[in-house]
Amino acid sequence: MGDREVDQQLVERAQRGDKRAFELLVAKYQRKLGRLLSRMVRDPAEVEDVTQEAFIKAYRALPSFRGDSAFYTWLYRIAINTAKNYLVALGRRAPTTTEFDNEDAENFDDAEALRDSATPEDHLHGKQIAETVTRAMATLPEDLRTAITLREIDGLAYEEIATLMNCPIGTVRSRIFRAREAIAAELRPLLGTDENRRW
């Protein structure tokens, strides 16, 4: 099952009234959408406002989402329109349509834009997260590190990883989970999240 199918699972549940499913989608795409919008709305605080507004608009429009396109592609269009309307309302020039509509929503690369618009605190926070993840990865046993790298960076499915690592799928599943847990243990204090808190 690919990323699109996972999103579809959550979208269908959100359409049936499960807000929790939509929150999972928000947690998944909030950074990606924030980075996209930071190219249009430069002020970091405004980026968060517009990102939130885009998600709320998407939530209200969920009944009209038919799954003809990937959820993120649909969300991307809503976010672009939200940002344009926001800029127009402020009397600022909205980017021309072709600047963003021709963008490949699935392969949007915008890390540089984030660096341009992030506050020094956000920049430091991002750097700390990256360092923590890198350090935690370095301390992982080789098989766990390989499994999560093949999954998260190379985007391979469990079956493919099992073939490459010459082990059962159940072992792949377990290795990826253990790797995530080990990294998460280092990361949680930095994110201000706790397993016993909601966020």
Add this chain to the structure above:
Amino acid sequence: MNEELSRLMDGDLPDAEVDRLLNECRRDGALATWACYQVIGDTLRGTPGAMPRFSRRFAHALAAEPTVLAPRRRAQPAPSWAWAAAASVAAVAVVGWTALSLTEDPATAIAKALEAGSVTPARVRPQTLPQDYVLAHQQYTPATAYQGVSPYVRVVAAPIVDGAR
């Protein structure tokens, strides 16, 4: 439950288990774990950062929203081109069948012709009733004026066989 969140993230969780997991997600910490796993994935792919204040802010905003309930989509009806194709196939089948039933196979036609050549006329069973008897009986059978002399002519004109008279 965290392992199931990890599997859901990778598309490895069967559909039937997703509902159960989402119900369990109401437990504190599940969303935080999911978000943490997402940050790990984004960071490993080289996209930095987190929006630490965003999730809590958004949770409040979403809670204030009326719950969305999209009507279940009905099963997709067959597309119009499918109906057109089916109708075309049916029409071709009917026309073809009709044409085939009207056109005889040459071999069948020859066989029928040969059969026809070998047919011999059936022997007509000679009439054995006495002509006088039938003629006499004819006078007493009910008849209408419209029939005229036809019944009488038929009887008289019948061939005389083997001295029936």
